[in-house]
Amino acid sequence: MTLRLATSAAAASDGELLGRIGAGDSSALGHLYDRHAGQALGVALRVLGSREDAEDVVQDVFWRLWTGRARYDPARGRFRGWFNAMARNRAIDVLRSGARRTSMRAEDPAALTIEEDGPEENAEAELHRRRVEAALATLPPELKELVELAFYRGLTHREIAQHIGQPLGTVKSRIHRSLGMLREALAPLGDTP
Amino acid sequence: MTEHLELRELAVLHALGVLEGEDETRFLAHVAEGCSECEAAVREARTVGDALAGAVPPVPPSREGRDRLLARVHADAAGREARREPGIPRWRPALGLAAGLALVALGGLSLRLALSVGEERERRISLEQTLAGERSARGEAEDARRVAEQELAAARDTLEVLTGAGARTLALAGTGPAGGASARAFVDPERGRLLLYVYDLPPAPPGRTYQVWVLVGDRPVSAGVFDVSPEGGTSYDAQEVDDLAPGVGVAVTIEPEGGVPAPTGPMVLVGS
Numbered sequence: 001m002t003l004r005l006a007t008s009a010a011a012a013s014d015g016e017l018l019g020r021i022g023a024g025d026s027s028a029l030g031h032l033y034d035r036h037a038g039q040a041l042g043v044a045l046r047v048l049g050s051r052e053d054a055e056d057v058v059q060d061v062f063w064r065l066w067t068g069r070a071r072y073d074p075a076r077g078r079f080r081g082w083f084n085a086m087a088r089n090r091a092i093d094v095l096r097s098g099a100r101r102t103s104m105r106a107e108d109p110a111a112l113t114i115e116e117d118g119p120e121e122n123a124e125a126e127l128h129r130r131r132v133e134a135a136l137a138t139l140p141p142e143l144k145e146l147v148e149l150a151f152y153r154g155l156t157h158r159e160i161a162q163h164i165g166q167p168l169g170t171v172k173s174r175i176h177r178s179l180g181m182l183r184e185a186l187a188p189l190g191d192t193p
Numbered sequence: 194m195t196e197h198l199e200l201r202e203l204a205v206l207h208a209l210g211v212l213e214g215e216d217e218t219r220f221l222a223h224v225a226e227g228c229s230e231c232e233a234a235v236r237e238a239r240t241v242g243d244a245l246a247g248a249v250p251p252v253p254p255s256r257e258g259r260d261r262l263l264a265r266v267h268a269d270a271a272g273r274e275a276r277r278e279p280g281i282p283r284w285r286p287a288l289g290l291a292a293g294l295a296l297v298a299l300g301g302l303s304l305r306l307a308l309s310v311g312e313e314r315e316r317r318i319s320l321e322q323t324l325a326g327e328r329s330a331r332g333e334a335e336d337a338r339r340v341a342e343q344e345l346a347a348a349r350d351t352l353e354v355l356t357g358a359g360a361r362t363l364a365l366a367g368t369g370p371a372g373g374a375s376a377r378a379f380v381d382p383e384r385g386r387l388l389l390y391v392y393d394l395p396p397a398p399p400g401r402t403y404q405v406w407v408l409v410g411d412r413p414v415s416a417g418v419f420d421v422s423p424e425g426g427t428s429y430d431a432q433e434v435d436d437l438a439p440g441v442g443v444a445v446t447i448e449p450e451g452g453v454p455a456p457t458g459p460m461v462l463v464g465s
């Protein structure tokens with residue numbers, strides 16, 4: 001019976017687990033953590049550059065989910081995407097508030113990618129990663145840098161303009177163009193609706 | 194460049210959370226007017242953002258982090274259960290007194306407050322009847338009884354905050370684009386609870402949410418985020434709110450999804 005329950009929980013959809021979390025089932029949060037914490041930590045680490053601070057962000061987003069302070073709306077797309085975006089947004093909040101416990105911030109976030117024997121990534125996630133990398137590779141270097149600064153570094157549009165020494169209007173139109181190009185590159189592959 | 198083309202650019206920046214200052218205020222005001230084209234632009238840009246986030250290689254979280262979180266969650270779940278259980282045999286006389294005091298106090302409160310208390314009382318009576326009926330019926334389903342008890346306990350909790358001796362009531366008025374909105378907050382410093390009943394507040398723009406702040410002096414302390422129904426109403430229950438004191442003010446701002454550590458967006462409701 002116990003084994004069957006455990007199997008059932010592991011196989012439950014994100015929506016089912018969220019329903020159980022809403023009803024106060026703490027074990028359901030553990031299952032959701034095992035499923036999504038790794039990706040959320042990767043995102044937070046990419047933004048913050050500090051494992052300690054990134055783990056704090058992951059703890060915070062799961063706690064918000066548990067207490068109902070963050071609520072997922074299925075109409076907004078898949079839970080995974082929403083949750084990763086929330087981890088990224090919270091990491092940027094920490095970055096901007098200066099509340100990091102660790103002041104270290106590597107110059108090249110890509111160098112922070114940690115290759116270690118963690119949970120096995122499924123083929124779908126790996127395929128998605130390659131598609132996004134291929135889409136990013138279609139961008140001219142100056143646009144790719146803008147995406148890096150805006151999405152992964154959490155700089156505001158004014159900070160980006162200062163950082164690259166370009167007028168604010170140029171930054172706005174280039175970020176808009178970058179996202180448009182990425183969307184077009186990803187759409188035929190089914191990575192965006 | 195036309196103004197609307199520029200707003201489409203701002204929509205993308207807004208979706209990425211990099212918009213700030215005057216541009217952000219202008220864009221939010223534009224979306225609040227109901228521009229479906231810009232809302233669609235935000236949604237499209239957000240899907241690209243989700244794809245970018247999903248492309249970051251995962252990193253195995255530490256075992257200690259998992260254990261720490263789940264210990265906190267399990268303790269919270271146990272606490273919620275404990276708060277429910279001891280109340281069942283004792284609440285009836287206490288509730289009668291509280292309800293009586295509430296009736297006396299109601300004279301000075303608004304119609305909406307009266308409705309709030311009345312609705313909670315009706316809900317309690319209805320649940321009480323449900324519970325009594327279920328208890329007396331033979332062969333009743335145990336699950337249904339447990340759910341009714343839990344709902345009754347939740348209704349009792351709410352009523353205690355509304356009528357508690359230590360509770361304070363605040364009227365919140367809408368500001369700026371939400372000038373037609375209003376809200377009433379019930380602050381219970383003893384329990385660290387804050388109940389908020391919101392009326393006529395338009396749904397937050399895409400990618401944004403409403404965040405509640407307790408104003409301790411000049412220092413805002415977050416009491417969580419909430420969304421409203423399409424009709425603009427909601428009731429929000431914040432628990433374990435830090436620094437809740439009898440003299441605090443309460444405000445609501447528009448913030449990025451998930452909330453922020455300190456207010457950054459426009460204020461839509463305020464009361465003290």
